[in-house]
Amino acid sequence: MIGRICGELIEKTPGQALVDCGGLGYEVDIPYTTFFHLPETGQAVTLHTHFAVREDAHNLFGFASRLDRDLFRLLIRVNGVGPKLALTILSGLDxxxxxxxVDNKDASALVKIPGVGKKTAERLVMEMGDKLGSLEGTGDAQVSLEAVRPEQPVSQGERPGEEAEAALIALGYRPQEAAKALSQVDGEGHTSQELIRLALRNMMA
Structure with missing residues (x-):
């Protein structure tokens, strides 16, 4: 089991990071909540990881905090939730x-995430309720991610609006949904990462 990797961040895109560890480049699938907090390329990075082995693929999933990684592991134990959907859930909600x-039994918020239907949302609320107590630092649902992963500076892309829309579509939102959410955000001076974060907040509201 590969539980953590430390190395140089070579490339980063929404959904994946390439980390060089002693000359080996590891492709790591990540949720957007981790992507937002990656350092600039060329800098050192540490990711808490989950290694999944299947007959047709070996996948390494990475997270900015141990809390995110442990929540991911709980999610994939729920019937009907695989690694891809778990990443999508952690991209839509921190x-x-x-x-x-889960604490408020609010399945309606989960249904807004692409790929999460009503039955899956209700199953998550029901099954995760008894499991979240095992997560270190979740005390009474008041998890502060800022305490475990401080804000990192982000770079300004040449076309932040287009990059943000493409990223939301890749996440599973329909083009019209992505465009509408971004139209509700004041794009002046925002990076693509910031636009994605604000658009996701609008769609989950």
Missing amino acids: ARQFVQC
């Missing part, structure tokens, strides 16, 4: 928000 949804 750990604090997810815990609050």
